[in-house]
Amino acid sequence: MKTCDRRSVLGAIGAGLAAPALWPSRPRAAGTLTLYNGQHAEPATAVVQAFMNATGNRVAIRKGGSAQLANQIIEEGSASPADVFFSEETAPVVTLAKRKLLAPVAPETRAAIPAAYAGKDGAWIGVTARCRVIAYDARQVKPESLPKSVLDFATEAWKDKVAYVPTSGEFQSQSLAILKLRGRDAALAWLKGLKDFGRVYNGNVAAVQAVQRGEIATALVNSYYWYAVADEIGTENMRCQLHYLGAKDPGALVTLSAAGALASSRNPELAQRFLAFMTGEAGQRAIVEAVAEYPVRPGVASPYPLKPLAELDPPDVTTDDVSDATEALSLQREAGLA
Amino acid sequence: MTIAAPVRREPAPPWLALAATAPALLIVLPLAYVLVRAWGVGAGGVADELFRPRTLELLANTLFLGVAVTAISAVLGVAAAWCVERTDLPGRSMWRILLALPLAVPAFVASFAWASLDVAFQGMAGAVLILSLSHYPLVYLPVAAALRGMDPAFEDVSRSLGRSGVATFFGAVLPQAWPALGAGALLVLAHIFAEFGALALLRVQTFTTAIFSSYELQFDSASAALQSAVLMALTLPAALGEMRLRRNMRFSRSGRGGRRTQRLQPLGRWRLPTLAGFSALSALATGVPAGMLVYWLAVGRSTARGLSDLGAAIAGSLSLAIPGAIVVTVLALPLVLAASRHGGAAARLADRLPYVVHGLPGLVVALALTWFAIHVVPGLYQTTALLIAAYAVLFLPLAQSALRASVELAPPRLEEVARSLGRGPLAAFATVTLPNILPGVGASLALMTLELVRELTATLLLAPTGVTTLATEVWSRANDGQYAAAAPYAALLVALSAAPVYVFTRKSLELHDL
Numbered sequence: 001m002k003t004c005d006r007r008s009v010l011g012a013i014g015a016g017l018a019a020p021a022l023w024p025s026r027p028r029a030a031g032t033l034t035l036y037n038g039q040h041a042e043p044a045t046a047v048v049q050a051f052m053n054a055t056g057n058r059v060a061i062r063k064g065g066s067a068q069l070a071n072q073i074i075e076e077g078s079a080s081p082a083d084v085f086f087s088e089e090t091a092p093v094v095t096l097a098k099r100k101l102l103a104p105v106a107p108e109t110r111a112a113i114p115a116a117y118a119g120k121d122g123a124w125i126g127v128t129a130r131c132r133v134i135a136y137d138a139r140q141v142k143p144e145s146l147p148k149s150v151l152d153f154a155t156e157a158w159k160d161k162v163a164y165v166p167t168s169g170e171f172q173s174q175s176l177a178i179l180k181l182r183g184r185d186a187a188l189a190w191l192k193g194l195k196d197f198g199r200v201y202n203g204n205v206a207a208v209q210a211v212q213r214g215e216i217a218t219a220l221v222n223s224y225y226w227y228a229v230a231d232e233i234g235t236e237n238m239r240c241q242l243h244y245l246g247a248k249d250p251g252a253l254v255t256l257s258a259a260g261a262l263a264s265s266r267n268p269e270l271a272q273r274f275l276a277f278m279t280g281e282a283g284q285r286a287i288v289e290a291v292a293e294y295p296v297r298p299g300v301a302s303p304y305p306l307k308p309l310a311e312l313d314p315p316d317v318t319t320d321d322v323s324d325a326t327e328a329l330s331l332q333r334e335a336g337l338a
Numbered sequence: 339m340t341i342a343a344p345v346r347r348e349p350a351p352p353w354l355a356l357a358a359t360a361p362a363l364l365i366v367l368p369l370a371y372v373l374v375r376a377w378g379v380g381a382g383g384v385a386d387e388l389f390r391p392r393t394l395e396l397l398a399n400t401l402f403l404g405v406a407v408t409a410i411s412a413v414l415g416v417a418a419a420w421c422v423e424r425t426d427l428p429g430r431s432m433w434r435i436l437l438a439l440p441l442a443v444p445a446f447v448a449s450f451a452w453a454s455l456d457v458a459f460q461g462m463a464g465a466v467l468i469l470s471l472s473h474y475p476l477v478y479l480p481v482a483a484a485l486r487g488m489d490p491a492f493e494d495v496s497r498s499l500g501r502s503g504v505a506t507f508f509g510a511v512l513p514q515a516w517p518a519l520g521a522g523a524l525l526v527l528a529h530i531f532a533e534f535g536a537l538a539l540l541r542v543q544t545f546t547t548a549i550f551s552s553y554e555l556q557f558d559s560a561s562a563a564l565q566s567a568v569l570m571a572l573t574l575p576a577a578l579g580e581m582r583l584r585r586n587m588r589f590s591r592s593g594r595g596g597r598r599t600q601r602l603q604p605l606g607r608w609r610l611p612t613l614a615g616f617s618a619l620s621a622l623a624t625g626v627p628a629g630m631l632v633y634w635l636a637v638g639r640s641t642a643r644g645l646s647d648l649g650a651a652i653a654g655s656l657s658l659a660i661p662g663a664i665v666v667t668v669l670a671l672p673l674v675l676a677a678s679r680h681g682g683a684a685a686r687l688a689d690r691l692p693y694v695v696h697g698l699p700g701l702v703v704a705l706a707l708t709w710f711a712i713h714v715v716p717g718l719y720q721t722t723a724l725l726i727a728a729y730a731v732l733f734l735p736l737a738q739s740a741l742r743a744s745v746e747l748a749p750p751r752l753e754e755v756a757r758s759l760g761r762g763p764l765a766a767f768a769t770v771t772l773p774n775i776l777p778g779v780g781a782s783l784a785l786m787t788l789e790l791v792r793e794l795t796a797t798l799l800l801a802p803t804g805v806t807t808l809a810t811e812v813w814s815r816a817n818d819g820q821y822a823a824a825a826p827y828a829a830l831l832v833a834l835s836a837a838p839v840y841v842f843t844r845k846s847l848e849l850h851d852l
Contacts (some may be wrong), residue, residue, distance in 0.1 A: 034803055041814065062803040063814065072799075075708060079716050079804065167554050202538045203817050215457040232822065314700050336392050338551055 032058040033270050036073065036082040038066025039257050043128070044086055046290035049197055051277050057270060066092045066169060067325070073262070083265040084274050086127065086257070093258045094323035097123035102260040103268060107275045117120060117256060117296040120320070126256035127278050128293035131312050132174055134243040134251065135219040135226055137211045143243050150220065150251025151178065151186065153192025161218035162198040163207040166337045170204075170222050170255050172328035177250040179331065180321045191335035200337075205229060212240040220251075225291030246313035252293030254314040255322065257293065350680040351763060357672035362688040364669075364731055368695055371706035372570060375563030387564045392548075396565075400544040400572065403465060403537075404530045410470035411526045414619065415477025416519060420507070421612055423485040425603045433616060434482070438843040440623040441475045442835035444792035444809065446535030447828045448472045448623075450816040451630035453539050465542045471623040472536075473529060477522035479846050484518035485511070486847065490601060503603055520583040521739070524576045528697040531573055535794050535813055545569040546699040550795075553701065566702045573697030580735075581690055628832070634825035647811065651827060655791055655807040656836065658722065662729045663786035667779060669730050670737035674745050692734035700795030703731045707800065725800040732796060733789050737782045740846075744778030781845035788838040791831065808834065 011270050017052035037044040041063065048059045062082070064072070070092035085102075086135035087093050096102050102123040110118050118200060134146060134153075141161075147153060153162045165171050179187035199216060201207040207219040208229045223242055230238050259278055262273035277283040284300040289291070292304040332338035350358070379387065387393065418437045421427050430840035440448075442801070451461040452468050455586050459468065464544070492514065497508040512519075544564050552562040605612055678684075707728050711719040718724045748771055756766035772779075794809045799805070808831040815824035 012387055060804040061812075063806075064798065065554050068799075071553065072708070076712055076719075079712060079719070090487060200541060200543075202541060205820065206817075210457060213457065228820075232820065331389075334391075336390075336395075338392070338548075 006172045007090070014247075026077050031082045031267075031270065032060060033060065033267055033274055034060050034081050036062045036064070036069045036211070038064060038069045038087045038089075038092065039127075040087070040088065040211065040291055042290040043287040043293070047283050050282055050286040051080050051274060052149065054277070054282060055273065057273075058237060059274070059324070070096055074099060074201055077101075080262055080264050082262050083267050084259060084261055084269040084315040086148055086259045086278075088257050089173060090124075090126070090256050090258045090319050090323040090327070091169055091172065091325040091328065093124040093260050094119070094259050094320065095325050097121055098241045098259065101263055103263045103265065105261065105272070105275055106257060106272045109272070109279055112276075112279050113296045114298070116319075119258075119260075123278055124258050124260035125275060126258050126296045126319075128255055128287060128291070129221045130170070130224055130293045130297055131191050131244070131309075131310065131314065132170060132251055132253045132255070133221060133223045133247065134299070135221050135304045136209050136243055137214055138241045139214060140217045146218070146243050148245070148247070149249045150174070150245060151182070151190055153218065153251075154190045154197060157226045158196055158218070159197040160199060161217040162194065163201050163210055163216045163221075164194050164198050165201050165204050165207055166194075167202065168204055170253075171220065172325070172332070173255050173322035174220070174250060174253050175331055176322040177253045177315055177317050179327070180317050181250055181315055186332055188334055191331055191337060195335055195337055208240055212238065214239070222255075223306070224292040244307060244312060246311075248313055250315050250317075252312055252314045253322070254309070255314060256319060258294070350676040350685055353763060354672050354676050354680070354686075358676045358685065358688050360732060361669040361673055362691055364727055365691045365695055365711055365734070368698060368703045368706035368731055369570075371709060372563050372566045372698070372702060375560060376567040379560045379564055383523060383560070384564060387561060388568070393568070394567075396429075396543060396545050397568075399462070399542060400531065400546075400569075400772055403462065403469070403542065403544060404527050404572075406466045407469045407473060407530050408523050408527045410466065410520060411474040411477050412523045412728055414470065414474035415522060416481055416512075416515070418474070418619070419482035419485055419515075420511075420615070421605075421616070422794065423482050425605050425612075425749070427605060427612060427616075429466050434847065435840065435843055436620050436624075437616070438839060439476045439620070439836075440472050441788065441842075442832050443472060443624065443627045444535075444814070444831065444835070445469060445529075445533060446470045446539060446792075446794065446809075446811060447631075447831060448627045448822060449536035449539040449813070450821065450828065451627040454469060454634065454821045455626065456628055460539075460541045462542055465537060465540045466541065469530060469533070469536060471619075473526045474623075476525045476529070477519060479843065480518040480522045481515050483846050484515045484843060485636045487516050493601070506703055517583045521580055524580045524583070525736075525739075525744050527576045528573060531697045532577075532699045534699055534701070539816060541769070545572070546701075550701060553705075562702070562705075566698060570695070570698060574694065577690075577693040579694060580693055584836040588773060613666040631825050631829045631832070633820045635829065645826060647806065648830070651806045651808045651811045652830065652834075654805045655809070655831075657800070658725065658729075658797070658805075658807060659790035661722070661789050662726045662790045663783050665726050665731055665792075666730045666737050666781045666786050667741070670734050670741055670782065671732070671779075674738050674741045679750050680740065689738070692731075692738065695731060696735045696816075698732075700728070700732055700793060700797075701727050701799065704796040704799035707731075720800070720802050722802060722805075725797065725802075728796040729786075729790055729793065729801055732793070734783055734784060740782035740785050740842075741775065741778040744781075748774035777845055781842055783839040784842035784845060788835055788842065791834055791838075 023210065035048065044061060048061060052059055066087040066089055069085065073082055073085060073096060084095065085093065097119060097261045104122045105125050110122060113125060136143065136146060175187050175191055176189055201210060204221045204225040205228055206220055208225045210216045211219045212229060226240065226242050259275060261275055265271045279297055281300060284297045288295045288300065288302040291305060294306065294309050295302060329338060400553055421436065422430050422433050427433065448468055452464065458464065488636045492510040496510040499510060532546055534550060537544055539546050540674045545568060549562045552565060672687050676685040707724055711724050753766050753770045756770045792809050794813055797807055798810055811827040812824045812831060
């Protein structure tokens with residue numbers, strides 16, 4: 001009787017411990033695409049919604065930082081549940097491509113966008129283009145008094161007047177652009193100057209809002225963050241304004257958000273269809289309506305009053321030049337930022 | 339076994355030992371992961387990383403923040419507890435709850451409120467202020483409970499010897515409350531070491547935020563692992579201290595005589611200043627966050643944009659927090675039972691193990707479990723079960739503390755009697771012991787629900803694809819600076835936390851009031 005009791009107790013405990021293990025994980029029906037999304041939520045949700053409406057397929061979105069999700073995909077290896085990875089920057093997709101974790105993008109999809117906006121190895125496509133700018137508080141500084149180059153912001157003259165976001169991928173790309181154009185010493189000096197004289201913010205919107213509130217005179221950000229804040233408080237209320245450096249300065253860098261299909265995807269056809277949709281007419285329209293970035297597909301126009309891409313006069317660097325995450329990290333570590 | 343032992347100590351029965359093994363194994367996982375990963379860097383790498391100026395900078399920030407917040411929380415918590423329990427402060431029963439209310443406002447919500455109020459609150463000084471305001475209840479509650487349960491005889495003796503009220507407080511009252519104060523203070527310290535969301539919003543860099551950046555920047559997390567190892571080394575003295583204090587606490591309780599009414603100290607001319615001080619404290623700790631949330635709900639244009647996701651986030655929060663609270667409590671119970679009823683080296687070790695990893699940030703625990711799931715049990719990856727396992731690793735010590743007091747008060751003899759009358763072990767436990775320890779179980783469930791509803795970092799990493807919670811939604815919006823869009827989620831999170839805070843406050847203040 002006693003042993004019998006004990007056995008039943010053990011059984012009950014065993015069942016209790018096993019119960020959570022049997023918890024149903026979200027069922028992944030065939031025809032459901034899993035998207036690892038590091039891009040901002042609004043454009044990703046918009047393109048997913050448009051895709052679901054157009055095709056009837058279901059898409060499950062996993063949110064996270066782009067680098068973090070790439071990290072996760074590397075850790076998951078061939079067991080990754082992800083079908084498509086949408087990254088805010090190119091460095092994470094380039095890293096995945098180097099590790100052979102991405103499947104080639106269908107040639108038709110690549111052909112729909114300019115060759116400069118896709119990986120040379122055919123492993124990924126650009127989805128939107130964005131540009132680095134100087135956000136400034138119009139009450140504190142006049143645009144004519146702003147330095148001609150982004151390098152001059154990392155100096156004592158601008159102490160406590162420059163907000164920057166070292167964890168942002170575009171910021172890292174910018175440091176790589178300086179490395180490519182002016183050499184490693186210049187890039188390191190720039191980062192050290194910012195560490196000494198600038199002010200770290202943990203997000204780009206936070207930096208733009210800091211300028212808007214007059215907390216700080218300028219911020220090194222991407223143009224679309226300004227539109228996000230303007231959407232929130234009204235364009236007419238913006239004391240924060242944008243300055244485009246142009247003149248092929250690294251401060252005028254144009255970068256891409258990018259996407260790729262996982263080599264390990266169990267829905268390879270669906271993944272390719274999603275990539276095609278992202279760069280297709282309907283997908284591009286959905287994305288650029290949700291965020292003030294530039295469409296990569298010719299013939300699609302952003303509803304936002306953006307400064308035309310052709311007038312930005314960005315520096316001459318390739319995507320590969322500004323996508324080396326290892327080098328960006330080593331620079332930041334040397335400068336004491338990471 | 340010594341003859342003088344007050345309770346007959348038998349080794350834990352097999353069912354209990356087995357039940358205690360599961361949580362113990364769970365704890366070893368992140369420990370092993372951090373050490374193996376950090377070891378992988380190599381001796382040279384370890385030295386390089388440890389002696390970088392950046393590591394020193396982080397060390398200084400982490401220690402300063404931890405010590406400052408703990409000290410201020412201790413002072414505020416003891417002052418609040420003493421005034422509420424031992425003086426004739428008007429409206430004491432109201433203050434008792436009001437002073438615990440900041441627990442309902444997660445630190446990252448308070449930080450987002452203050453940070454959006456004025457930039458001056460961003461930075462180290464602001465972080466010390468905001469985190470102290472949101473953490474002092476962790477000292478206030480145990481100290482208030484200890485003050486209530488204390489034998490007034492010591493104070494009577496002290497006063498009869500002609501000592502002043504102040505001298506009596508420091509000479510007779512505080513020493514008795516010391517274990518409760520110490521345990522609360524160490525809890526604050528562990529929370530500060532592991533805090534991420536609030537500090538990221540306030541732009542203060544500690545080891546925990548650095549671990550996050552390392553992970554964000556780097557495609558292999560060796561450096562993050564090394565920083566975690568350092569953080570664990572910092573937490574270890576706190577964990578050991580907690581255990582020592584707990585041992586002493588048992589002594590302090592054993593000598594308690596019959597219950598007598600506590601004498602109340604008249605505040606006299608200090609009455610108004612004290613009332614004003616508490617009003618200010620409540621206004622700062624609860625009023626400012628609540629006010630800012632209302633402000634953002636009213637003015638922001640992005641408020642409406644996110645509302646459609648609100649239902650999913652509530653469902654996500656509840657579907658994780660409630661089963662999570664039950665599972666963690668159920669896992670903690672055998673640890674506490676085995677250690678306090680049966681003793682033995684293995685049981686004591688299992689009981690203490692969770693404290694060693696307490697203070698590790700959720701991210702590190704999540705990384706360890708991710709690694710484990712991918713390489714050992716792929717079926718568990720990105721399931722609710724794995725996330726709840728992470729919750730258990732993170733919060734077992736809190737559940738254990740909540741359970742311990744009532745387990746120690748429930749006499750083991752009763753269960754032995756039931757067994758001798760022919761009840762099976764489970765039946766005896768369920769019909770005799772369980773009803774006796776229900777207050778502790780209730781306190782643990784309330785505290786776990788509270789902690790799990792606000793848990794951010796492990797949830798971000800481990801939640802099943804597509805599952806969102808109020809905490810993750812607040813975070814992703816506030817981090818993007820969309821304060822107005824974050825506000826409805828934050829307000830709901832606070833509202834949802836108020837119920838467990840109320841239950842926990844009542845349970846912990848009544849527990850010693852037998």
